[in-house]
Amino acid sequence: MSGRQLKYRFTPLAFHYLLSITVLLLSSCARPGVPKDTSTSGSISIAADYEYQPVTQAEIEVFQALYHNASLKPVFATEDSAFQLLMADSVRLVIASRKLLPSEENYFHTLKLYPEQMKVATDALALIVNKENTDTLLTLNRLKAIFGGQDSIWRHQTDVSGSHPKKSSPDISPERMSIVFDYANSGSSRYILQNLAGAKKLPDYCYALHGNTEVIEYVSKNKNAMGVIGINWISNVYDTSVIRHMNDITVIAVAKKDAPSPGDYFKPGIENILYGNYPLCRDMYIVSREAYTGLGSGFFSFVTSNRGQRIIYRDGLAPVTAISHTISY
Known part of the structure; x- marks a missing residue:
């Protein structure tokens, strides 16, 4: 060839061809459907x-x-x-x-x-009450009566048997309970319904708040309240907020037996969860x-x-x- 340069005409057909190739290459690089994450990224x-x-x-x-x-x-x-x-x-x-x-x-x-x-x-569900509440030893059967709607009265007394005291007893101060949960349709409310309530709904003295922290705060300010929370909210002893919460509430001890002795009541500590002593585990x-x-x-x-x-x-x-x-x- 002589020194003439070759000239190419960029036709519409060539443009569409190059555009198609570009789209194909980009699509190939993107690899749709291929996961964007791995087990560590x-x-x-x-x-x-x-x-x-x-x-x-x-x-x-x-x-x-x-x-x-x-x-x-x-x-x-x-x-x-x-x-x-x-x-x-x-x-x-x-x-x-x-x-x-x-x-x-x-x-x-x-x-x-x-x-x-x-x-x-x-883990376990913890039942918490106000520091002033002295009715802190409950049997499993009494809990079933409470959540089943048959027992809604606190009994502040020294008797730890879990039995119903006589109404004439001078150390009884009957006060109606107010039971609070973290949320409606929470895991704790489902557990109580399935395992303790024996009914399709909880009694009218049970209420839903807006979180476990709110439950703890409500119980700390209301003498007749009982809160139902996941133990995780008060179980980390390295958490300063947990330590602060524990100064305002008492965790109820629960007994499996109908006529328990004082040694039959257990709180939801990790050892009692591991060995099955505490009954409200999940x-x-x-x-x-x-x-x-x-x-x-x-x-x-x-x-x-x-x-x-x-x-x-x-x-x-x-x-x-x-x-x-x-x-x-």
Whole structure:
């Protein structure tokens, strides 16, 4: 060829061809459908029952400190709301005091999803009263009468038998109870309904407030109040706010026997949970809808690991795996 330069005409057809190639290449690079997170990196939302907020936050803080590229965004909600978020694919996993209901499992199966569910701890419900209340030893049968609507009167007396005193007794100061829960449709209200109330609804002297902290504050200011809270809110002895709360309330001791001796009453401490002495215990679960090994799976594995179980123990819950009593990180 001579020194002539070749000239190309940029036709509309060539433009559309190049545009198509560009879109194809970009689509290939983006790889839609490929997870954006791994077991130790990425960003996801998870849900937890309000009752497990302290331990959930503790687990997240340590996990994110270990894996700097991981971001877990917690949504704290009532138990029912947490599972609704899971079913709507708004969160990757749930921490709650129950597994999926059969209807919820069936829903996931229609989506070809088979959620993983695992018990990660045992906790308990704590019954708290005002410091001035002296009726602090209750039998399981009396609790059933209280939540079943048959007994709503405090009995401030020295008798620890749990039996109904005579009305003529001079040391009785009958006062009607006011029982408060953290939220309506919470895990604690469901537990009481299923295990103690023996009815479809709680009696009219039971009320729902707006959180465990509000329950504690209400009880500390009202002599006739009894609060039902997750033990996690008062079990971490390293938390200064817990120490402050404990100065304002008394935790009720509960006996399984109908005619107990003083040694048959137990409070919901970790040893009494581990050995089954305290009757109002329940399991804590993680339920994950994740269909691959992503950040949800990584956090799931962390909570069930030795380090994650140590955090549970430190927060006053009973871990599912044996750990040393020496807490270190």
